[in-house]
Amino acid sequence: MAQSTMLEAIRQAMFEEMERDPAVVALGEDIGVYGGAFKVTEGLLAKYGPERVIDTPIAETAIVGAACGMSFMGLRPVAEMQFIDFIACCFNQVTNFVAKSHYLWGAPVPIVLRGPSGGVVHGGPFHSANPEMYFVHTPGLKVVYPSTAYDAKGLLKSAIRDNNPVLFFEHKFLYRRIKEDLPTEDYTVPIGKAAVRREGTDLTILSYAAMAHTSLEAAAKLAQEGIEAEVIDLRTLLPLDSETILNSLKKTNKLLVVHEDTRTGGIAGEIAALVCEGAFEELDGPILRVTALDTPVPYAPTLEERFLPNTEKVVAAARELAKY
Amino acid sequence: MSGPATPEQLKREQHLDLYYYMQLNRQLEERMVRLFRQNKIVGGLYSSLGQEAVSVGTAYALEKRDWLAPMIRNIGALLVKGVPPRDIFTQHMAKYTSPTKGKDGTSHFGDLKVRHIVSPISMLGDLIPVMAGVGMAGRYLGQKIVAMTWIGDGGSSTGAFHEGMGLAASQRAPFVLIVENNQWAYSTPVSRQVPVKNLADRAVAYGVKSASVDGNDVVAVYRAAKEAVDGCRAGDGPRLIEVKTMRMKGHAQHDPAEYVPEEMFAYWKARDPIALYEKFLTESKTWDAKTKQEIDQRIERELDAEQKFAEESPMPPPEFAEEGVYCDGCHTIEAEWKRPKSEVTPPRASIEAAWKVESFGGFEDAIEGAKGASGASASRTPSGAGAGNGSKANGSAEKTAQPAKRADEKGKAVAAKVDPERTPFGRGPKGKQGRR
Numbered sequence: 001m002a003q004s005t006m007l008e009a010i011r012q013a014m015f016e017e018m019e020r021d022p023a024v025v026a027l028g029e030d031i032g033v034y035g036g037a038f039k040v041t042e043g044l045l046a047k048y049g050p051e052r053v054i055d056t057p058i059a060e061t062a063i064v065g066a067a068c069g070m071s072f073m074g075l076r077p078v079a080e081m082q083f084i085d086f087i088a089c090c091f092n093q094v095t096n097f098v099a100k101s102h103y104l105w106g107a108p109v110p111i112v113l114r115g116p117s118g119g120v121v122h123g124g125p126f127h128s129a130n131p132e133m134y135f136v137h138t139p140g141l142k143v144v145y146p147s148t149a150y151d152a153k154g155l156l157k158s159a160i161r162d163n164n165p166v167l168f169f170e171h172k173f174l175y176r177r178i179k180e181d182l183p184t185e186d187y188t189v190p191i192g193k194a195a196v197r198r199e200g201t202d203l204t205i206l207s208y209a210a211m212a213h214t215s216l217e218a219a220a221k222l223a224q225e226g227i228e229a230e231v232i233d234l235r236t237l238l239p240l241d242s243e244t245i246l247n248s249l250k251k252t253n254k255l256l257v258v259h260e261d262t263r264t265g266g267i268a269g270e271i272a273a274l275v276c277e278g279a280f281e282e283l284d285g286p287i288l289r290v291t292a293l294d295t296p297v298p299y300a301p302t303l304e305e306r307f308l309p310n311t312e313k314v315v316a317a318a319r320e321l322a323k324y
Numbered sequence: 325m326s327g328p329a330t331p332e333q334l335k336r337e338q339h340l341d342l343y344y345y346m347q348l349n350r351q352l353e354e355r356m357v358r359l360f361r362q363n364k365i366v367g368g369l370y371s372s373l374g375q376e377a378v379s380v381g382t383a384y385a386l387e388k389r390d391w392l393a394p395m396i397r398n399i400g401a402l403l404v405k406g407v408p409p410r411d412i413f414t415q416h417m418a419k420y421t422s423p424t425k426g427k428d429g430t431s432h433f434g435d436l437k438v439r440h441i442v443s444p445i446s447m448l449g450d451l452i453p454v455m456a457g458v459g460m461a462g463r464y465l466g467q468k469i470v471a472m473t474w475i476g477d478g479g480s481s482t483g484a485f486h487e488g489m490g491l492a493a494s495q496r497a498p499f500v501l502i503v504e505n506n507q508w509a510y511s512t513p514v515s516r517q518v519p520v521k522n523l524a525d526r527a528v529a530y531g532v533k534s535a536s537v538d539g540n541d542v543v544a545v546y547r548a549a550k551e552a553v554d555g556c557r558a559g560d561g562p563r564l565i566e567v568k569t570m571r572m573k574g575h576a577q578h579d580p581a582e583y584v585p586e587e588m589f590a591y592w593k594a595r596d597p598i599a600l601y602e603k604f605l606t607e608s609k610t611w612d613a614k615t616k617q618e619i620d621q622r623i624e625r626e627l628d629a630e631q632k633f634a635e636e637s638p639m640p641p642p643e644f645a646e647e648g649v650y651c652d653g654c655h656t657i658e659a660e661w662k663r664p665k666s667e668v669t670p671p672r673a674s675i676e677a678a679w680k681v682e683s684f685g686g687f688e689d690a691i692e693g694a695k696g697a698s699g700a701s702a703s704r705t706p707s708g709a710g711a712g713n714g715s716k717a718n719g720s721a722e723k724t725a726q727p728a729k730r731a732d733e734k735g736k737a738v739a740a741k742v743d744p745e746r747t748p749f750g751r752g753p754k755g756k757q758g759r760r
Contacts, residue, residue, distance in 0.1 A: 049673035069457025074659030
């Protein structure tokens with residue numbers, strides 16, 4: 001069985017869903033002839049034609065708006081943001097119209113907004129963002145941020161088949177850096193379920209996307225010091241799998257949250273509140289967090305390295321937490 | 325301008341329909357003003373007084389299968405689409421029996437399955453790309469529908485307006501945009517917002533056909549809309565129609581509109597669309613006093629019953645606030661296919677993924693000159709300039725023709741400065757110039 005990168009896994013999901021259901025269409029900037037800035041949609045146009053693979057003007061509000069309108073007609077559009085940073089350009093369309101339609105007037109909006117996100121690759125302040133929390137704070141959306149090729153494929157399929165608008169974040173550092181064997185048969189990964197990546201007893205590290213890998217590396221180092229960390233990959237940020245989080249906490253009694261998103265208003269804060277409300281008496285220490293700095297993503301490698309969490313920072317925080 | 329209204333295109337019943345809907349629109353809103361003063365309207369109340377001909381004349385040009393998305397002052401369009409007045413009453417009164425069951429007010433509701441209505445949003449302009457998408461999907465599914473929405477003079481300044489028009493035009497979507505120029509965006513006159521005399525001129529920037537019509541002449545509005553809708557349905561690409569009218573009240577009930585000169589109100593009051601149309605119906609002997617009385621009485625009867633229903637309806641139970649954020653299988657999502665799916669699946673859908681470049685983008689005169697020199701035609705593969713990639717649905721001979729003409733005119737002025745020895749194509753392929 002050939003191994004697939006995360007990027008290939010996402011592309012496979014697109015092909016397989018478009019093959020399965022002619023209601024699935026794709027639209028975005030440069031996704032057709034060019035195959036997308038990262039080549040995620042390469043080959044789609046040749047196979048499915050320009051009615052289903054639509055190269056659009058540079059107009060994110062129009063892209064999301066048109067996708068929404070198409071979904072009212074029973075289609076299931078997958079819209080690409082060339083870089084997820086540009087979703088800020090259509091913030092209103094996403095948060096005020098798409099997200100609210102079902103609650104307000106009973107109109108489901110089965111669209112997927114997907115795009116490359118995240119830093120580490122020196123994309124600078126406008127091509128490295130992790131804007132997930134704007135949308136986690138928006139009722140009506142679902143927010144998915146996978147860390148493995150298997151999950152990316154299975155979650156994208158779930159997102160396309162979901163009756164709600166799903167924001168699908170693809171960490172560009174992971175696109176071609178991770179590989180795994182994927183099943184040949186059709187499968188999905190459920191939205192709203194976290195995955196326990198490593199069992200442990202001493203503390204729980206909660207993370208997602210690229211930081212899930214960083215957390216696993218940290219856990220391996222911690223194990224050498226005799227600290228057994230449980231590592232949980234959230235996979236879906238909205239709706240949050242609070243059950244898995246609280247169950248792990250009941251086992252380890254200590255919680256460290258790691259995310260590449262900036263610190264203030266990051267999901268660590270929400271999880272801390274969740275734990276305080278749901279399992280305060282289980283806590284044997286403070287809830288700690290390792291996050292990016294509260295700054296824009298800087299360009300120079302030295303600066304970006306300072307900005308981002310890394311294995312050492314996670315290990316250091318976990319050591320502190322383990323002392324309690 | 326579309327010229328004077330002529331009755332021959334409409335049957336008598338249709339003329340009476342137009343009157344019925346305009347008067348229903350006005351009487352419904354007048355009742356709501358009374359309800360507002362009795363504190364029975366929960367939020368704001370926006371009036372379309374004086375603009376009834378716009379809503380009714382445009383929506384009347386649509387067929388049952390067509391889609392629309394109204395603005396706040398398009399209650400008349402909803403009535404034409406078959407929305408019962410009780411829905412308008414209950415929405416404004418936040419009743420549990422309203423289409424949104426109290427989740428939203430005013431004309432903010434839709435109906436995807438039966439009447440094909442997309443709910444408005446207060447952030448103006450966003451519905452333009454949404455309805456372009458509805459039109460694109462309708463074409464994709466083979467439904468031969470037209471999608472229509474409205475935007476005000478003020479809303480035509482939004483980014484979403486321009487993004488939506490650009491997408492609709494590049495996709496040649498079956499989409500009609502009614503630019504409802506009611507002279508005022510809240511307190512600011514249109515002249516302080518838009519530096520062109522006719523808002524229809526904005527269509528030129530997108531290569532979209534447009535017209536300006538008298539928005540207080542319901543037949544003129546209908547005729548312009550019908551022409552646009554028919555053209556759209558025939559695959560002619562999107563249309564923009566500016567209707568010139570006047571907002572005869574403030575932005576909403578709270579606003580006395582003291583910033584509007586009295587003379588301006590007087591000018592437009594003399595051009596009241598319903599009074600004008602009544603005069604026309606009488607002078608053309610389309611009706612008599614008895615017919616008018618019958619219609620007016622019917623409206624009163626209907627509104628009495630609908631208002632009673634709304635007033636007697638309950639508010640939503642508080643716990644209902646927690647329901648409905650997600651669709652958990654409560655809706656079935658199914659596209660209505662009117663063409664064989666095999667047309668959009670391989671192998672029939674498959675194409676060569678390449679652009680056909682029909683113009684190298686230089687000034688046309690210079691290209692024509694160079695074309696003579698080499699005699700070659702452009703063929704660095706790619707098909708279909710713009711969105712179409714050469715598909716039938718998106719094929720766009722007409723679209724490309726218009727910008728080319730403008731470039732011709734501009735090209736003449738600049739061509740003299742071009743060094744004939746130099747290739748005018750920037751980094752275009754050498755020896756493969758020419759177009760078409």
